[in-house]
Amino acid sequence: AQKITQTQPGMFVQEKEAVTLDCTYDTSDPSYGLFWYKQPSSGEMIFLIYQGSYDQQNATEGRYSLNFQKARKSANLVISASQLGDSAMYFCAMREGQGFWGSQGNLIFGKGTKLSVKP
Amino acid sequence: GAVVSQHPSRVICKSGTSVKIECRSLDFQATTMFWYRQFPKKSLMLMATSNEGSKATYEQGVEKDKFLINHASLTLSTLTVTSAHPEDSSFYICSALTSADTQYFGPGTRLTVL
Numbered sequence: 001a002q003k004i005t006q007t008q009p010g011m012f013v014q015e016k017e018a019v020t021l022d023c024t025y026d027t028s029d030p031s032y033g034l035f036w037y038k039q040p041s042s043g044e045m046i047f048l049i050y051q052g053s054y055d056q057q058n059a060t061e062g063r064y065s066l067n068f069q070k071a072r073k074s075a076n077l078v079i080s081a082s083q084l085g086d087s088a089m090y091f092c093a094m095r096e097g098q099g100f101w102g103s104q105g106n107l108i109f110g111k112g113t114k115l116s117v118k119p
Numbered sequence: 120g121a122v123v124s125q126h127p128s129r130v131i132c133k134s135g136t137s138v139k140i141e142c143r144s145l146d147f148q149a150t151t152m153f154w155y156r157q158f159p160k161k162s163l164m165l166m167a168t169s170n171e172g173s174k175a176t177y178e179q180g181v182e183k184d185k186f187l188i189n190h191a192s193l194t195l196s197t198l199t200v201t202s203a204h205p206e207d208s209s210f211y212i213c214s215a216l217t218s219a220d221t222q223y224f225g226p227g228t229r230l231t232v233l
Contacts, residue, residue, distance in 0.1 A: 037163060039222075045155060045163030089222075100159050106128065106226030107157070107212060 003027060004094055006110035013082045014118050020067070021077040021113045023092030031098040034075040036066065039089040039112070048090075050100065051075060079115075087117045122146060123215050125225035132203055133233055139199045140228045142213030148193035149215035154186075157210040157227070169196040203232045 005024045013019035025034065036048040051059040051066045059066045067076040075094075079086055092110040097103030122145040132138050142152055150171045155163040167188050168176040175188035187199040196215075200207050212227040 042165075043153060043168070044165045047160060047162045050160060091224075093224075101210070101229075107210070107224075108226060109224040112222065 003108045004092055004110035006092055006113050008113045009111070010114045010116070012116050012118060013079075013086075015084060016081055018078060018080045019082055019115065021079070021090050021092075021115065023075045023077065023110060025073050025075060025092075025094045027073075027094065027096055029096040029103075031102070032094055032096045033098075033100060033102055034066070034068070035093040035095070035107070036064070036075075036077045037091045037093065038086075039091060041088070045091070049077070052098065054098070082117045084117050084119060087115060089114050123213065123223045123225040125211075125213055125228050127228060128226065129229045129231075131231045131233065134204055135202055137199055137201045138203055138230060139197055140211055140213075140230075142196045142198070142215070142225050144194045144215040144223070147215075147217050149196075149217065150193060151216040152190060152196040153214045153216075153222075154188060154196075154198050155212045155214070157212060163212060166198075200230065203230070205232045208232045 003026050032053045034051045038046040049059050049061045049064050049066050051068050058068050063080045065078045089112045091112045095102040095107045124143045126141045152169040154166045157163050165178050166181045169188050169190040171190045171193050177183045190196040208231050210227050210229050213225040214222050
């Protein structure tokens with residue numbers, strides 16, 4: 001069964017507007033971590049943000065914030081004030097267990113969302 | 120859906136030994152596979168691009184003699200960490216490209232070098 005679901009294969013957003021990239025997950029482990037990575041055409045995977053399941057507040061990093069809704073098992077990425085350089089693939093991922101390395105188990109990725117920012 | 124597996128999921132080895140990690144595309148053929156290394160709260164570092172039937176393309180700063188990559192078939196790429204040292208301890212992730220350029224990630228391999 002798929003554990004990470006990204007339902008938007010592609011998204012368009014106007015420059016300077018905010019955009020939300022959806023991610024839902026499935027786990028029975030009460031401890032887990034959620035990650036978002038950005039992949040530009042170069043292929044590198046740029047770490048954006050991390051949210052632990054026990055973190056009290058939604059994670060934020062600059063223009064990136066994670067809308068963590070535990071009951072709904074969703075971890076949407078919000079990018080504020082989109083820039084042309086934000087055009088890339090975005091991957092949501094989950095690792096079960098507490099802390100960044102979790103139980104040192106698998107890191108499960110979604111299929112990704114291709115974001116295109118229009119000038 | 121497309122699945123990529125990695126074996127082993129965890130490995131502990133002694134310093135100076137070599138470790139081989141396999142990456143397999145289970146239900147599709149992948150002419151291109153990628154190998155990444157994960158660092159805490161940092162980017163997944165792209166180590167190399169593995170192309171079936173040809174030599175891997177290594178990223179700058181990655182020692183090709185230390186991290187040997189072999190893309191033996193359209194469904195299998197291997198990463199061998201030679202003469203492993205504790206600083207090589209990390210989480211290694213592979214991904215595979217479908218013919219439609221969709222990328223699927225393996226679950227990763229946790230390497231611990233004692």
